[in-house]
Amino acid sequence: xxxxxxxxxxxxxxxxxxxxxxxxxxxxxxxxxxxxxxxxxxxxxxxxxxxxxxxxxxxxxxxxxxxxxxxxxxxxxxxxxxxxxxxxxxxxxxxxxxxxxxxxxxxxxxxxxxxxxxxxxxxxxxxxxxxxxxxxxxxxxxxxxxxxxxxxxxxxxxxxxxxxxxxxxxxxxxxxxxxxxxxxxxxxxxxxxxxxxxxxxxxxxxxxxxxxxxxxxxxxxxxxxxxxxxxxxxxxxxxxxxxxxxxxxxxxxxxxxxxxxxxxxxxxxxxxxxxxxxxxxxxxxxxxxxxxxxxxxxxxxxxxxxxxxxxxxxxxxxxxxxxxxxxxxxxxxxxxxxxxxxxxxxxxxxxxxxxxxxxxxxxxxxxxxxxxxxxxxxxxxxxxxxxxxxxxxxxxxxxxxxxxxxxx
Amino acid sequence: xxxxxxxxxxxxxxxxxxxxxxxxxxxxxxxxxxxxxxxxxxxxxxxxxxxxxxxxxxxxxxxxxxxxxxxxxxxxxxxxxxxxxxxxxxxxxxxxxxxxxxxxxxxxxxxxxxxxxxxxxxxxxxxxxxxxxxxxxxxxxxxxxxxxxxxxxxxxxxxxxxxxxxxxxxxxxxxxxxxxxxxxxxxxxxxxxxxxxxxxxxxxxxxxxxxxxxxxxxxxxxxxxxxxxxxxxxxxxxxxxxxxxxxxxxxxxxxxxxxxxxxxxxxxxxxxxxxxxxxxxxxxxxxxxxxxxxxxxxxxxxxxxxxxxxxxxxxxxxxxxxxxxxxxxxxxxxxxxxxxxxxxxxxxxxxxxxxxxxxxxxxxxxxxxxxxxxxxxxxxxxxxxxxxxxxxxxxxxxxxxxxxxxxx
Numbered sequence: 001x002x003x004x005x006x007x008x009x010x011x012x013x014x015x016x017x018x019x020x021x022x023x024x025x026x027x028x029x030x031x032x033x034x035x036x037x038x039x040x041x042x043x044x045x046x047x048x049x050x051x052x053x054x055x056x057x058x059x060x061x062x063x064x065x066x067x068x069x070x071x072x073x074x075x076x077x078x079x080x081x082x083x084x085x086x087x088x089x090x091x092x093x094x095x096x097x098x099x100x101x102x103x104x105x106x107x108x109x110x111x112x113x114x115x116x117x118x119x120x121x122x123x124x125x126x127x128x129x130x131x132x133x134x135x136x137x138x139x140x141x142x143x144x145x146x147x148x149x150x151x152x153x154x155x156x157x158x159x160x161x162x163x164x165x166x167x168x169x170x171x172x173x174x175x176x177x178x179x180x181x182x183x184x185x186x187x188x189x190x191x192x193x194x195x196x197x198x199x200x201x202x203x204x205x206x207x208x209x210x211x212x213x214x215x216x217x218x219x220x221x222x223x224x225x226x227x228x229x230x231x232x233x234x235x236x237x238x239x240x241x242x243x244x245x246x247x248x249x250x251x252x253x254x255x256x257x258x259x260x261x262x263x264x265x266x267x268x269x270x271x272x273x274x275x276x277x278x279x280x281x282x283x284x285x286x287x288x289x290x291x292x293x294x295x296x297x298x299x300x301x302x303x304x305x306x307x308x309x310x311x312x313x314x315x316x317x318x319x320x321x322x323x324x325x326x327x328x329x330x331x332x333x334x335x336x337x338x339x340x341x342x343x344x345x346x347x348x349x350x351x352x353x354x355x356x357x358x359x360x361x362x363x364x365x366x367x368x369x370x371x372x373x374x375x376x377x378x379x380x381x382x383x384x385x386x387x388x389x390x391x392x393x394x395x396x397x398x399x400x401x402x403x404x405x406x407x408x
Numbered sequence: 409x410x411x412x413x414x415x416x417x418x419x420x421x422x423x424x425x426x427x428x429x430x431x432x433x434x435x436x437x438x439x440x441x442x443x444x445x446x447x448x449x450x451x452x453x454x455x456x457x458x459x460x461x462x463x464x465x466x467x468x469x470x471x472x473x474x475x476x477x478x479x480x481x482x483x484x485x486x487x488x489x490x491x492x493x494x495x496x497x498x499x500x501x502x503x504x505x506x507x508x509x510x511x512x513x514x515x516x517x518x519x520x521x522x523x524x525x526x527x528x529x530x531x532x533x534x535x536x537x538x539x540x541x542x543x544x545x546x547x548x549x550x551x552x553x554x555x556x557x558x559x560x561x562x563x564x565x566x567x568x569x570x571x572x573x574x575x576x577x578x579x580x581x582x583x584x585x586x587x588x589x590x591x592x593x594x595x596x597x598x599x600x601x602x603x604x605x606x607x608x609x610x611x612x613x614x615x616x617x618x619x620x621x622x623x624x625x626x627x628x629x630x631x632x633x634x635x636x637x638x639x640x641x642x643x644x645x646x647x648x649x650x651x652x653x654x655x656x657x658x659x660x661x662x663x664x665x666x667x668x669x670x671x672x673x674x675x676x677x678x679x680x681x682x683x684x685x686x687x688x689x690x691x692x693x694x695x696x697x698x699x700x701x702x703x704x705x706x707x708x709x710x711x712x713x714x715x716x717x718x719x720x721x722x723x724x725x726x727x728x729x730x731x732x733x734x735x736x737x738x739x740x741x742x743x744x745x746x747x748x749x750x751x752x753x754x755x756x757x758x759x760x761x762x763x764x765x766x767x768x769x770x771x772x773x774x775x776x777x778x779x780x781x782x783x784x785x786x787x788x789x790x791x792x793x794x795x796x797x798x799x800x801x802x803x804x805x806x807x808x809x810x811x812x813x814x815x816x
Contacts, residue, residue, distance in 0.1 A: 016464045050484070056424045058491040065494070068502050069487035072480035076458070079477035083466040086473070094476050098506070099551055143507055 002167035003035045003125070007135065007157030010044035011174045012231035013077045022172075022231065023084035026130055030090060035125040037164065039135045039157040040081060042073025063108035067137070067147045071097070074134035074153070082132045092130045095121065097137030097145075102156065104138035104146045111138060111146035113155065116163040133160060151212030158215045162222035169219065169226050170238070171211060176230035177239035178203070178210055180403035181256040185391050188404035192254060194242045197226075199254045202346040202380045216241070252349035252356060253401040258394050260341045260387055262292060263315035264372065265308055265322060269332030272304040279329050280306055283321050289314045293342070293375045293382065303332075307373060309384065312338050340372060341390035344382040345397055357381045363400035369393050410575035411443045411533070415543060415565030418452035419582045420639035421485045430580075430639065431492035434538055438498060443533040445572065447543045447565040448489060450481025471516035475545070475555045479505070482542035482561070490540045500538045503529065505545035505553075510564065512546035512554045519546060519554035521563065524571040541568060559620030566623045570630035577627065577634050578646075579619060584638035585647035586611070586618055588811035589664040593799050596812035600662060602650045605634075607662045610754040610788045624649070660757035660764060661809040666802050668749045668795055670700060671723035672780065673716055673730060677740030680712040687737050688714055691729050697722045701750070701783045701790065711740075715781060717792065720746050748780065749798035752790040753805055765789045771808035777801050 006026065013019050022038070029036050050070045054061035061069075078094035085092035100121065104111035121131050135153025138146050148155055154171060161169035176191060178200070183189040195203075197220040204213040210228055219226045219241065229238030270276055277296065284291060294308040310318045315338050322334045350356040357374075360381055364371065369392065373384035385393055398404065414434065421427050430446070437444050458478045462469035469477075486502035493500035508529065512519035529539045543561025546554050556563055562579060569577035584599060586608070591597040603611075605628040612621040618636055627634040627649065637646030678684055685704065692699060702716045718726045723746050730742045758764040765782075768789055772779065777800065781792035793801055806812065 016461065019465065053424065053484075053488060054491060057427065057488055058495045062491050062494050065487040065490040065502055068490075068504070069484055072483045075480045075483075076461075076477060079473040080461060080465050082473040082476075083462060083470050086470050087466045094473055096476070096553075099553075145504075145507075 001033045001035065003037070003164060004029060005037045005039060005157050005161040005164065005166045005169045006172060007039040007153055007170065008041065008172045008231055009153065009174070010041040010046070012172050013040055013042075013081065014044040016080070018231075019077070019080050019084050022081060023088055025172075025231070026081075026085060027088050027090060030130060037121060037125070037131045037133060037160055037166070038081065039133050039153055039160060040074055040077045041135050041153040042070075043077055046073040046076070064144060067108045067111075067145050071134070071137040071145050071147055074136055078132045078134045082130075085130050085132070090130055091128050092132060093124050094132045094134070096134045097156070098139035098143075100133055100160075102138035102159070104140055104148070106140040106142070106144060106146065108144075108146055110149040111140070113138060113148070113159050116159055118160070118163040121160075122164065151215070154212040154215035155218055158218045158222070158224050158226065161224045162218070167225065169224050171215075171226065171228050172231035173210060173228060174230065174232060175210060175228075176233055176236050177228050178241075178255070180254070181258070181394055181398055185258075186256075186395050186398045188398065190404055190406070192239050193237065194240045195254050196242055196348050198348055198379055199346050200241050202344070202377075203255050203257050211241075251347060252353050253345050253347035253403065254349075255346050256343065256394050256397050256401075256403070257346060258341060258343045258390055260390060261312055262309040262340060262342055262384075263312045263318075263336060263338035264340050264384060265310060265315070265318050266335045266337075267306045267322060267326065267329075267331045267333075268335070269303045270306050271330055272298060272302050276304070276329060277306065280322070280325060281308070283325055284308075284310075284318060287317060287321050289318050289321070293373055293384065295373050295375060309340070309342070309373070339387050340384050341387040341393075342382055342384050343390060343393045343397065344380050345401065346380045348379050350381070351378060359400060360397060363396045364393055367392055367396050369396075409441045409443065411445070411572060412437060413445045413447060413565050413569040413572065413574045413577045414580060415447040415561055415578070416449065416580045416639055417561065417582070418449040418454070420580050421448055421450075421489065422452040424488070426639075427485070427488050428492050430489060431496055433580075433639070434489075434493060435496050435498060438538060445529060445533070445539045445541060445568055445574070446489065447541050447561055447568060448482055448485045449543050449561040450478075451485055454481040454484070472552060475516045475519075475553050479542070479545040479553050479555055482544055486540045486542045490538075493538050493540070498538055499536050500540060501532050502540045502542070504542045505564070506547035506551075508541055508568075510546035510567070512548055512556070514548040514550070514552060514554065516552075516554055518557040519548070521546060521556070521567050524567055526568070526571040529568075530572065559623070562620040562623035563626055566626045566630070566632050566634065569632045570626070575633065577632050579623075579634065579636050580639035581618060581636060582638065582640060583618060583636075584641055584644050585636050586649075586663070588662070589666070589802055589806055593666075593802050594664075594806045596806065598812055598814065600647050601645065602648045603662050604650055604756050606756055606787055607754050608649050610752070610785075611663050611665050619649075659755060660761050661753050661755035661811065662757075663754050664751065664802055664805050664809075664811070665754060666749060666751045666798055668798060669720055670717040670748060670750055670792075671720045671726075671744060671746035672748050672792060673718060673723070673726050674743045674745075675714045675730060675734065675737075675739045675741075676743070677711045678714050679738050680706060680710050684712070684737060685714065688730070688733060689716070691733055692716075692718075692726060695725060695729050697726050697729070701781055701792065703781045703783060717748070717750070717781070747795050748792050749795040749801075750790055750792050751798060751801045751805065752788050753809065754788045756787050758789070759786060767808060768805060771804045772801055775800055775804050777804075 101117040
């Protein structure tokens with residue numbers, strides 16, 4: 001007998017029929033003798049519907065009241081699933097976030113979990129109930145309703161699994177696992193049976209939107225065994241997210257991430273002296289613009305070129321800031337480019353294998369793809385290329401690293 | 409400065425535009441220096457939508473989960489109204505029933521209020537907030553969400569007014585007050601400026617659906633000053649519900665109620681001996697059939713005829729019970745009739761005025777309306793007539809008692 005936390009996303013509970021399907025899946029696990037805690041999102045579309053209502057009333061809705069409003073979405077699904085489970089003859093009981101007492105800070109609309117009182121849930125599990133918990137929501141120390149922000153239901157699932165010391169946290173979604181890359185771009189993309197937490201973090205933040213990044217961090221921190229599965233398939237083991245030490249041998253590269261969400265800003269002819277980077281990026285940070293990649297090259301005549309990427313929607317704002325900064329630091333010119341794409345290879349195996357980056361660059365050169373920026377971390381190499389080459393680059397790398405071949 | 413509790417029903421908050429209107433009305437009271445607590449129902453149609461979802465899942469939805477589900481309706485409206493109030497520059501804060509701690513028993517879907525913790529609300533009022541409370545809902549001693557049943561938001565309003573010792577509880581609805589009778593039947597029907605609690609109770613239970621009867625009982629018990637008003641009119645004092653001792657002089661008759669919801673069962677030729685009424689009504693009660701009027705006449709040959717009314721939808725069930733009972737008690741025959749209507753005159757003034765009933769019977773006789781049953785209480789006389797005469801009877805009585813004339 002195991003204790004399993006299962007989290008189902010909005011599309012998995014998007015209709016009455018799908019809620020019934022979830023109930024049947026839960027029943028199967030219960031029949032096998034497991035204890036099951038189910039964490040649910042709102043029906044797909046419901047949260048957006050509520051937010052639209054709020055915005056009709058107030059252009060920038062009050063955050064406290066926003067959380068009161070949107071937390072109703074999950075409250076509806078937990079009640080409906082509990083009914084569906086009872087309809088199958090199971091014992092079931094729903095809990096809102098405040099009812100569990102998932103205590104968070106008071107940062108409305110993006111609260112962080114501080115503690116979970118798991119005593120009542122454990123008592124219900126021990127008396128044979130399936131416990132159905134509303135994801136995404138909690139309560140602050142003063143009894144105010146809070147929500148955890150988009151994707152927060154994943155975090156609720158992992159946090160509950162940690163609090164209950166569950167044997168596994170299963171995240172059910174509309175894909176059947178984590179892939180080496182997006183199958184829409186590379187048809188040979190292969191589902192991974194396992195992936196490490198660190199790789200998952202790099203892949204998630206790079207745009208493989210299977211799991212919310214905060215939940216992965218949480219799982220890593222509390223050593224929760226996390227598995228991604230499809231709620232629309234009967235069979236399948238999904239992808240298990242492992243700790244590095246669990247695996248005998250790691251593939252060099254696990255996956256290829258990419259996105260077209262960024263734009264590039266370059267300041268040319270910057271005097272190469274201490275403090276210059278801070279002088280450029282300080283005003284950018286003050287304008288609340290997030291910066292991703294940063295590259296600086298030493299150039300000729302004691303000047304340097306300084307390049308960084310921002311979210312594509314913030315390029316204009318960033319350029320305005322730089323135009324103001326340009327004179328102050330004596331730079332020769334400023335350019336912006338939103339026709340770029342970022343492509344990254346991720347894998348814990350590259351830690352112990354030399355030559356991964358050069359293999360990547362060779363594969364791209366063979367396709368005549370020019371590299372505009374390069375940035376590396378311990379388990380990731382990212383390059384910026386002209387955006388029209390993005391798909392070609394991803395396919396070339398997928399083949400070069402033989403990701404279609406089953407390894408370990 | 410007064411403390412006012414205002415309750416708005418589902419139609420008053422049925423659209424974003426109407427929620428804005430409520431906010432503006434509340435703002436007016438606030439600007440006059442009053443402290444305002446607002447109690448809200450769900451947007452009209454929302455509760456039914458949620459119930460329909462539940463019934464798609466479970467034919468007889470689990471009551472605990474039903475309350476988790478339908479309590480979301482008011483949670484949406486309190487958040488939206490609080491936003492609308494803030495948009496007008498007011499301080500505002502929403503409370504769900506559990507957040508107030510409106511403690512109820514655990515009779516899901518029809519819970520009764522046991523206590524209200526008003527401390528937080530009072531603190532918010534004192535710091536200048538408008539407090540917006542979800543009607544219809546509470547929490548039991550074990551933290552389970554409960555609801556008070558249809559019309560329960562009225563009860564929440566009155567209970568909060570009692571707990572806060574409010575100066576007035578205003579119930580906003582889609583009619584502008586209590587009328588002498590239904591204006592759709594008698595165009596001369598007149599809005600009453602005042603009505604006593606007892607009259608209101610008789611009128612409410614007889615089908616004037618302005619206020620939920622439990623809330624009126626509650627207001628009477630805790631001496632809450634209750635006023636019914638229209639949320640769609642700018643001006644107007646509505647109808648104030650008074651305690652009898654407040655009024656100098658009472659009109660003899662305040663209003664005329666009527667309904668076609670009932671059917672009549674008659675057992676003929678029943679031996680006239682002790683215990684016979686219990687022998688007939690016992691099995692009816694065992695079958696969970698509510699009985700309204702009961703009339704028994706002594707007949708010839710030591711037999712009696714026994715007649716009572718039930719809800720029209722339960723006539724078949726009642727007749728089946730009586731057919732089984734008939735033999736046991738030696739009755740000669742059993743008949744049922746659902747072509748009846750009940751018409752009642754109500755007024756505390758009849759206590760001190762003789763001849764009210766005979767005036768009623770004369771007015772009906774003048775229209776050739778035959779009386780099938782008569783039943784009287786201290787402040788009410790009810791008659792059952794053939795249903796096709798109902799409107800005529802109501803009009804004749806309205807004229808006979810000069811209800812179109814303004815009195816005291």
